[in-house]
Amino acid sequence: MPSAIPSPARRPTRHNSLTAWAGLLPLLFFAAAFQFVPIFTVLQSSLITPDGLTLEYYRNAFSPSIIESFVNSIRLSATTALLGVVLGPIVALAILSTPHKLVRNALTALADVTTNFGGAPLAFAFIITLGSTGVITLILAAVGINLYPQFRIYSISGLTIAYLYFQLPLMILLIIPSLLGLKKQLWEAAINLGANTRQYWTHVALPILAPALLSSFLLLFANSFGAYATAWTLTGPDVNLVTVQIASLIRGEVQLQPEIADALAVVSLLIMSLCVGGYLWLGAKARRGRV
Amino acid sequence: MxxxxxxxxxxxxxxxxxxxxxxxxxxxxxxxxxxxxxxxxxxxxLEWWQVVVERRAFLLTLRNSFIISLATAASLTLLVTPSTYWAHLHVPGSKVVFEIMSVFAFGVPGVVLALSLIRFYSNIPIPLINTPNILVAASMVLCFPFMYRPVANALESIDARVLSEAAQSLGANWWTTLIRVIVPNIMPGILGGCLLVFSTVFSEFTLTNLLVGSRFKTFPLYLVEFTRFDGRQASALALISFVVAWIASLLIIWIAGKSGKPTENLVGGR
Incomplete structure (x- = not known):
């Protein structure tokens, strides 16, 4: 960070720090008005009843259907994050070992582009591809593999496949720097000491990559847990997820106290904070370890 | 290996x-x-394409999406560029504020952000709720890191302090320095950020659906409506979304390549 290094060219007449912070007032005002004050309102209203501080709204919020939505969201996020963490490095390794620079760059660019995809168009593309009369469904049926009725794209397993479309490229982008950081000398040293490929991976490479893999898992988990647009377009209210529940409370489809929505929002924020906090902590640890 | x-x-x-x-x-x-x-x-x-593009709602929703995306990109540029430059020169310790705002953008799910804005602004006598303005504000929250990261990286790659002191010793004031010296030097960062913001907001569904809904129908809302009753026309609309996202992303990669900086990998709204 060049900004943190005291520069000899720095003029003696520096702004005193209060004036300096005042220059950031527009930014601080924006953060307060649209981020922190509204979120704080939600937290406050989920905890305070006319009778005072209480967890009553949380007790009322956790109906069987809400508990199911948390189970579904956590299962979906864990599955897609795990698939991403397992498959991503394999694809990343294949990309990195491609001899042609142009192909390597094109594939990285593809991951870069597709990780920002999601939402309605993606969900619809999967309906066309893997729906009951989808292109792949028809091709597979022609060779004797019938996906339906055991599999439905409008289900949680369908969502898993659709989410993988943005989770896999994200994992590839997250892990490429760590894979590049694996020094060639480590591989040579391991082989010279008599290790085979499998031993190199289990005893040398994976332990080095472990913090990066774990922190990526947390980021992918959060990425999936907060998602709503893809799930809503693909499955509507059929798959019971936390975000779908909160959205239907906002739209007023379920007549309930708004404080119930606040309580659900706070619980999902806690889960998100654990993931993102863990991601940042492990990331910082991994960076320190590399130096 | x-x-x-x-x-x-x-x-x-x-x-x-x-x-x-x-x-x-x-x-x-x-x-x-x-x-x-x-x-x-x-x-x-080509019948479905013809039917789709001839509808009045097609042009209207496309126009609405352009308005929101451009408004968000422009407002974020105006908010983020001067603040980041100011912080870079005078308040190095404020970096944590920018980082917290970035983490907020990713860590707070779209539905929770929408809920918090609705809950807060419905009790305040400012006519924000249910208007496109609240959608622009929410989109700015969502896209903050997409603008901040490229701008901050660009600022760190040039010698902003020396440039500023040179400009000021030649008599330029702070704003002149920013607009005539700093901005031209960090243009690739600003442009890359704007494109990423544009493509993210252009395909944004969650915030739009919950904050304004059919009062200000955007392209993704129109697309989702179609998926429920006409698959072939919906597929034409979905393809248009894909093409917009691809063009924006390829431009970002191209700009980043020209300025010799690796692209940022960031997470969009879904």
Missing amino acids: KMAAFWRTLVITLFLAFMILPVLATLGFSIATRWDRSILPEGLT
Whole structure:
């Protein structure tokens, strides 16, 4: 960070720090008005009843259907994050070992582009591809593999496949720097000491990559847990997820106290904070370890 | 540690198939007379495209999406560029504020952000709720890191302090320095940020649906409406979304390549 290094060219007449912070007032005002004050309102209203501080709204919020939505969201996020963490490095390794620079760059660019995809168009593309009369469904049926009725794209397993479309490229982008950081000398040293490929991976490479893999898992988990647009377009209210529940409370489809929505929002924020906090902590640890 | 050629080819082929087939299928479906009972389309036609683009709502929702995306990109540029430059020169300790705002953008799910804004602004006598303005504000929250990261990286790659002191010793004031000296030097960062913001907001569904809904219908809302009753026309709309996202992303990669900086990998709203 060049900004943190005291520069000899720095003029003696520096702004005193209060004036300096005042220059950031527009930014601080924006953060307060649209981020922190509204979120704080939600937290406050989920905890305070006319009778005072209480967890009553949380007790009322956790109906069987809400508990199911948390189970579904956590299962979906864990599955897609795990698939991403397992498959991503394999694809990343294949990309990195491609001899042609142009192909390597094109594939990285593809991951870069597709990780920002999601939402309605993606969900619809999967309906066309893997729906009951989808292109792949028809091709597979022609060779004797019938996906339906055991599999439905409008289900949680369908969502898993659709989410993988943005989770896999994200994992590839997250892990490429760590894979590049694996020094060639480590591989040579391991082989010279008599290790085979499998031993190199289990005893040398994976332990080095472990913090990066774990922190990526947390980021992918959060990425999936907060998602709503893809799930809503693909499955509507059929798959019971936390975000779908909160959205239907906002739209007023379920007549309930708004404080119930606040309580659900706070619980999902806690889960998100654990993931993102863990991601940042492990990331910082991994960076320190590399130096 | 290299992968054997056979495995490499297999893995890359499968990856490409997974990433590209859904897009190709969407394209095929939008130009097929019928493609729901045979392996290949029964015939080709441009009828669905014609029907789709001739609707008044098509142009209207496309226009609305352009307005929101451009407004968000412009407002974020105005908010982030001067603040980041100011912080870079005078308040190095404020970096944590920018980082917290970035983490907030990713860590707070769209539905929770929408809920908090609705809950807070419905009790305040400012006419923000249910207007496109609240959508622009929420989109700015969502896209903050997409603007901040490229701008901050660009600022760190130039010698902003020396440039500023040179400009000021020649008599330029702070704003002149920012607009005539700093901004031209960090233009690739600003442009890259704007494009990423634009493409994210252009395909944004969650915040739009919950904050304004049918009062200000954007392209993704229109698309979702169509998926419920006409697949072929919806596939034409979905393809348009894909093309906009691809063009924006390729421009970002191109700009980043020209300025010799690696692209940022960031997470968009879904």
